[in-house]
Amino acid sequence: AAFRVDVLTIFPEYLAPLGQSLLGKAAQRGLVDIGVHDLRQWTGDVHRTVDDSPYGGGPGMVMRPEPWGRALEAVRPPGTRLVVPTPAGRPFTQAVAAQWATEPGLVFACGRYEGIDQRVADWAAGSGPVSEVSIGDYVLAGGESAVLVMVEAVTRLIPGVVGNADSVEFDSHADGLLEGPSYTRPASWQGLEVPPVLLSGDHAAIARWRRGQSLRRTADRRPDLLAALPDGALDAADRAA
Numbered sequence: 001a002a003f004r005v006d007v008l009t010i011f012p013e014y015l016a017p018l019g020q021s022l023l024g025k026a027a028q029r030g031l032v033d034i035g036v037h038d039l040r041q042w043t044g045d046v047h048r049t050v051d052d053s054p055y056g057g058g059p060g061m062v063m064r065p066e067p068w069g070r071a072l073e074a075v076r077p078p079g080t081r082l083v084v085p086t087p088a089g090r091p092f093t094q095a096v097a098a099q100w101a102t103e104p105g106l107v108f109a110c111g112r113y114e115g116i117d118q119r120v121a122d123w124a125a126g127s128g129p130v131s132e133v134s135i136g137d138y139v140l141a142g143g144e145s146a147v148l149v150m151v152e153a154v155t156r157l158i159p160g161v162v163g164n165a166d167s168v169e170f171d172s173h174a175d176g177l178l179e180g181p182s183y184t185r186p187a188s189w190q191g192l193e194v195p196p197v198l199l200s201g202d203h204a205a206i207a208r209w210r211r212g213q214s215l216r217r218t219a220d221r222r223p224d225l226l227a228a229l230p231d232g233a234l235d236a237a238d239r240a241a
């Protein structure tokens with residue numbers, strides 16, 4: 001069955017890119033079903049109000065719970081994970097994306113303003129898993145951009161969505177390390193040569209060189225990833241790299 005994605009937002013037009021390109025083709029091929037819903041459909045007043053001032057004072061506005069409750073009851077299949085993008089969330093990583101890609105689908109709640117009344121996530125936990133996640137340590141105006149990022153990261157891991165399955169398997173972060181440099185024709189460009197080992201045809205040497213490049217780049221750019229590797233992940237050859 002198709003992987004089902006539903007997005008609740010007050011800016012449905014912002015999610016238009018979900019219908020294009022890679023995702024669009026996957027949707028056409030029945031691999032992914034995407035529904036974008038305007039939260040204001042579930043407001044109860046003539047002004048279609050979705051926010052109010054925060055209890056306890058403080059700047060900005062908070063999204064009221066009632067429209068979310070009605071929208072989730074209408075849209076969220078029972079047991080489906082609810083994802084709430086927020087700078088205060090747990091980190092969204094490749095491992096999280098891989099886990100979610102094995103599930104039947106996802107519902108995304110895009111918060112605006114200072115966020116959504118906490119009772120929505122608390123109440124929603126009664127009908128399925130709820131994940132409050134962050135795509136990085138920065139603050140966006142709303143959750144919509146984060147949803148575009150997460151939908152792309154998850155759906156490309158669904159078998160058949162990305163043409164070449166190998167390219168997914170050898171992504172950066174797939175083995176906990178960053179991918180090293182890539183090269184293609186011409187062999188010489190602006191006086192810069194492609195590393196000769198890559199033209200040698202010696203596949204064992206190429207694999208060793210690539211692993212070394214990956215380790216070196218990870219140590220240079222993301223030492224935190226090296227530190228997070230499970231014991232034994234690096235062998236003697238790795239340490240020598």
Ligand SMILES: NC(=O)c1ccno1
Pocket residue numbers: 085086087133134135136137138139140141142143146
């Ligand atoms: N960092 C994030 O994931 C985020 C979501 C909404 N605003 O920021």
